[in-house]
Amino acid sequence: MxxxxxxxxxxxxxxxxxxxxxxxxxxSDISKETKERILAKAKxxxxxxxxxxxxxxxxxxxxxxxxxxxxANNFFSQAIHGIEKIAxxxxxxxxxxxxxxxxxxxVSFIRHLHNGRADGIIMSVSGExxxxxxxxxxxxxxLPLVFFDRVYEDIITPRVITNDYDxxxxxxxxLIKQGCKHIAYLVINKNLSIGKFRMQGYIDALQKYxxxxxxxxxxxxxxxxTKNNAILxxxxxxxxxDGVFTxxxxxxxxxxxxxxxxxxxxxxxxxxxxxxxxxxxxxxxxSLTTITQPATxxxxxxxxxxxxxxxxxxxVDPNEKIVLNSKLIKRRSTEKG
Amino acid sequence: MxxxxxxxxxxxxxxxxxxxxxxxxxxSDISKETKERILAKAKxxxxxxxxxxxxxxxxxxxxxxxxxxxxANNFFSQAIHGIEKIAxxxxxxxxxxxxxxxxxxxVSFIRHLHNGRADGIIMSVSGExxxxxxxxxxxxxxLPLVFFDRVYEDIITPRVITNDYDxxxxxxxxLIKQGCKHIAYLVINKNLSIGKFRMQGYIDALQKYxxxxxxxxxxxxxxxxTKNNAILxxxxxxxxxDGVFTxxxxxxxxxxxxxxxxxxxxxxxxxxxxxxxxxxxxxxxxSLTTITQPATxxxxxxxxxxxxxxxxxxxVDPNEKIVLNSKLIKRRSTEKG
DNA sequence: TTGTATGCGTTATCAG
DNA sequence: CTGATAACGCATACAA
Numbered sequence: 121m122x123x124x125x126x127x128x129x130x131x132x133x134x135x136x137x138x139x140x141x142x143x144x145x146x147x148s149d150i151s152k153e154t155k156e157r158i159l160a161k162a163k164x165x166x167x168x169x170x171x172x173x174x175x176x177x178x179x180x181x182x183x184x185x186x187x188x189x190x191x192a193n194n195f196f197s198q199a200i201h202g203i204e205k206i207a208x209x210x211x212x213x214x215x216x217x218x219x220x221x222x223x224x225x226x227v228s229f230i231r232h233l234h235n236g237r238a239d240g241i242i243m244s245v246s247g248e249x250x251x252x253x254x255x256x257x258x259x260x261x262x263l264p265l266v267f268f269d270r271v272y273e274d275i276i277t278p279r280v281i282t283n284d285y286d287x288x289x290x291x292x293x294x295l296i297k298q299g300c301k302h303i304a305y306l307v308i309n310k311n312l313s314i315g316k317f318r319m320q321g322y323i324d325a326l327q328k329y330x331x332x333x334x335x336x337x338x339x340x341x342x343x344x345x346t347k348n349n350a351i352l353x354x355x356x357x358x359x360x361x362d363g364v365f366t367x368x369x370x371x372x373x374x375x376x377x378x379x380x381x382x383x384x385x386x387x388x389x390x391x392x393x394x395x396x397x398x399x400x401x402x403x404x405x406x407s408l409t410t411i412t413q414p415a416t417x418x419x420x421x422x423x424x425x426x427x428x429x430x431x432x433x434x435x436v437d438p439n440e441k442i443v444l445n446s447k448l449i450k451r452r453s454t455e456k457g
Numbered sequence: 458m459x460x461x462x463x464x465x466x467x468x469x470x471x472x473x474x475x476x477x478x479x480x481x482x483x484x485s486d487i488s489k490e491t492k493e494r495i496l497a498k499a500k501x502x503x504x505x506x507x508x509x510x511x512x513x514x515x516x517x518x519x520x521x522x523x524x525x526x527x528x529a530n531n532f533f534s535q536a537i538h539g540i541e542k543i544a545x546x547x548x549x550x551x552x553x554x555x556x557x558x559x560x561x562x563x564v565s566f567i568r569h570l571h572n573g574r575a576d577g578i579i580m581s582v583s584g585e586x587x588x589x590x591x592x593x594x595x596x597x598x599x600l601p602l603v604f605f606d607r608v609y610e611d612i613i614t615p616r617v618i619t620n621d622y623d624x625x626x627x628x629x630x631x632l633i634k635q636g637c638k639h640i641a642y643l644v645i646n647k648n649l650s651i652g653k654f655r656m657q658g659y660i661d662a663l664q665k666y667x668x669x670x671x672x673x674x675x676x677x678x679x680x681x682x683t684k685n686n687a688i689l690x691x692x693x694x695x696x697x698x699d700g701v702f703t704x705x706x707x708x709x710x711x712x713x714x715x716x717x718x719x720x721x722x723x724x725x726x727x728x729x730x731x732x733x734x735x736x737x738x739x740x741x742x743x744s745l746t747t748i749t750q751p752a753t754x755x756x757x758x759x760x761x762x763x764x765x766x767x768x769x770x771x772x773v774d775p776n777e778k779i780v781l782n783s784k785l786i787k788r789r790s791t792e793k794g
Numbered sequence: 795t796t797g798t799a800t801g802c803g804t805t806a807t808c809a810g
Numbered sequence: 811c812t813g814a815t816a817a818c819g820c821a822t823a824c825a826a
Contacts, residue, residue, distance in 0.1 A: 125802095125804090126805095127803080136813045138805075138812070138813060138814075139811085141806095142805090142811095142812085149811060149812090151811060151812090154811080154812085168568070168571055169804070169805095170573045170802090170803050170804070171574045172510075172512040172513040172518065172574075172804090173513050173573075173803030174804055175509040175804090176507070176803080176820090178806095178818085179818070181509065190538075191534050191537050191541060192531070197528050197530070197534040198528075200553070201527070204555050213552055214554075215520075216537070216551050216552075217541075217551075232505065234505055235505035235507055236507045236508050237550070373736075373737050373740060376740050377740070402717075403710060403742060404740050404741060404742060405740060405741060405743065407742070462818090463819065463820060464819080464820095472796080472797090473798075474798095475820095476795085476797075478819095478821055479795095481821095482821075482822095487795070488795060506821095507818090507819050507820070509818085509819080510802090510821090511819080512802095512820095513801095513802050513803065513819085513820080514802055514819080514820050514821050515820090515821075573803090
């Protein structure tokens with residue numbers, strides 16, 4: 121790939137490399153004429169300043185890293201879309217990392233990013249983590265870091281989240297008002313922040329309406345479709361809940377599949393509500409009542425926050441927390457019989 | 458941020474920088490002891506070789522760029538997931554770019570990638586392009602490039618696609634066998650390769666079954682939901698087709714919405730089939746008959762192809778074309794009345 | 795096996 | 811306004 125470099129371009133123009141370099145930096149003094157002459161020649165030669173040399177020199181990469189548990193997921197792809205928009209406007213590039221919810225990958229990604237590759241990190245944490253001290257170890261020279269949606273409570277860094285507790289409370293309340301008395305809560309990781317907050321909303325709503333809390337109705341699920349299907353079928357037959365509240369989208373789908381298999385009719389026999397970013401929730405059979413997070417907005421807010429940190433670190437309080445509201449959208453899956 | 462560098466580490470160990478450097482490169486000679494001592498200290502200091510310096514020195518970035526029309530799309534997020542898996546195994550990083558189907562962005566991304574930032578590119582092209590010569594201009598020092606799914610016919614570079622023509626033929630045939638006589642074909646860009654091939658399959662299937670081709674039934678749609686809704690409603694009321702074949706997922710959803718609005722019952726009055734990577738197609742109302750592309754596999758194949766090019770450019774024929782088969786999955790949306 | 799010296803392509807500093 | 815030069819952090823050729 122014998123790429124042309126600044127020296128060759130300078131030679132071709134009978135100029136020094138410094139002058140050529142200046143043509144590409146907006147601030148430096150340079151005569152309009154020379155600049156134009158240089159840029160024209162550069163275009164002709166298809167010259168692009170080498171990015172690695174610039175970055176090495178300037179000590180910054182104009183690149184941010186985005187770490188998410190999974191890519192093939194509506195919520196995350198929408199969030200990334202939001203991040204992408206902002207980053208593009210700022211002229212930043214985006215590196216993508218998927219942890220597959222494997223904590224070790226997360227640690228490895230983060231560690232390896234601390235080599236100048238990225239100027240900052242936007243992350244939604246893996247579900248499996250218990251010990252996050254690895255992030256604290258990096259604390260002194262840690263890259264600017266913004267959490268979104270799935271966060272570690274014990275790490276102090278700015279974050280963008282949604283009003284999970286309130287949404288869960290509303291969701292549960294909605295089921296209760298629709299007549300449910302035995303409401304199951306489906307969760308993948310109870311210990312993860314969102315699992316915890318969402319569960320608390322569920323519990324408190326039950327209490328408010330004097331429905332006894334029974335921990336058999338809190339169902340631990342997995343990321344495996346087949347396992348979930350088995351777990352849910354057993355739960356549905358044994359406990360016969362009349363309402364299901366799922367803390368993540370995937371579990372709402374799993375519930376639908378299980379109900380199809382068991383010939384349980386939704387919403388007549390079982391009402392279903394779930395957190396979900398699915399744009400075609402109205403097209404489901406039956407259309408799914410959702411708590412919809414502003415996924416794209418979460419992405420743009422997280423990106424804006426990170427850029428504020430990059431531009432002026434002092435301007436951002438490490439405890440800053442942006443809370444966006446999710447929306448409860450009622451559809452047929454929770455309609456009264 | 459004052460990141461530790463190789464010099465400081467060397468000093469702390471009373472070694473030269475070259476020795477330290479060697480500890481991180483597997484090939485060079487270095488005593489096991491020293492190496493271990495160095496790596497231990499490196500860990501203690503949390504030292505990572507600066508990526509930009511390495512890349513500048515080695516003239517490669519261990520990074521690939523992925524350019525897609527959109528991120529919030531099942532097909533592309535699954536494909537990216539596939540690419541990610543392979544790249545991760547190879548120790549490569551991934552830069553993501555979304556063109557939003559704007560050709561200028563695509564050109565700009567590609568151009569800017571030719572500055573060393575990436576070693577290769579995997580791209581699904583924007584729909585709006587007519588003049589692709591910009592790619593040919595780069596031809597001599599062009600980065601290794603692999604197309605997937607949406608390709609430019611006039612650019613010679615390896616590609617991973619699906620059997621679009623056959624799939625479309627089968628899809629149309631399936632509608633015909635289910636009794637449809639007036640089949641609409643919904644497309645976003647007729648000129649784009651996949652739009653074209655898929656359309657030819659549709660046309661040929663009609664012909665085989667002696668159904669006259671009527672170009673009013675080929676409906677040009679857009680990426681805007683509201684516009685599509687209007688277009689489809691008009692089409693459905695004016696032409697009253699009994700079958701709809703959509704060349705992209707989004708248009709199947711749009712058809713469903715339009716049918717809901719117009720009280721057209723699927724599949725009784727109208728049968729619907731579409732290209733789609735939606736994993737929950739069985740949960741739609743009615744469940745959607747799909748031509749499902751192996752999206753993740755497309756991603757892994759494209760990545761493998763690119764890595765073959767990177768490892769040994771000669772081993773890959775520029776005309777190489779990997780064709781994967783999509784699957785026609787029959788569901789209720791095309792069942793006989 | 796280890797150390798020394800050089801250059802990767804840029805940009806900032808300084809001098810002219 | 812332009813040119814010479816040093817430095818960014820690392821990896822290699824060469825020397826020891």
